[in-house]
Amino acid sequence: MGFVMGKKPTVRKSADCGYQLAELERGLIIERTRAGMKAARARGVRPGPKPKLSRQQIDHARKLIDEGQRRADMADLFKVGRVTLYRALVSR
Numbered sequence: 001m002g003f004v005m006g007k008k009p010t011v012r013k014s015a016d017c018g019y020q021l022a023e024l025e026r027g028l029i030i031e032r033t034r035a036g037m038k039a040a041r042a043r044g045v046r047p048g049p050k051p052k053l054s055r056q057q058i059d060h061a062r063k064l065i066d067e068g069q070r071r072a073d074m075a076d077l078f079k080v081g082r083v084t085l086y087r088a089l090v091s092r
Helices: 009-042 055-066 071-077 082-091
Strands: none
Touching: 055 071, 055 082, 071 082
16 A cells, blocks of 8 residues: 555545545546547547658658758758658658
């Protein structure tokens, strides 16, 4: 159960009630969060940060790289880090 503040039965019982209430509240928070995430997915909302590069920007960067431009220059052009550009080029 955990740390109990006293040895008297009334103190232990009130501590038990506090633990149970905290556990109930945690369960409710988890349940509401899962329901909210499910509703967001049903609306088509993706969790997490927005992509830094659009599909058109990735295609444009890929085209310029194929024409001989350096990847670091493309990252500077689109104002993103090199790693961000590399990940976008690999993932799409």
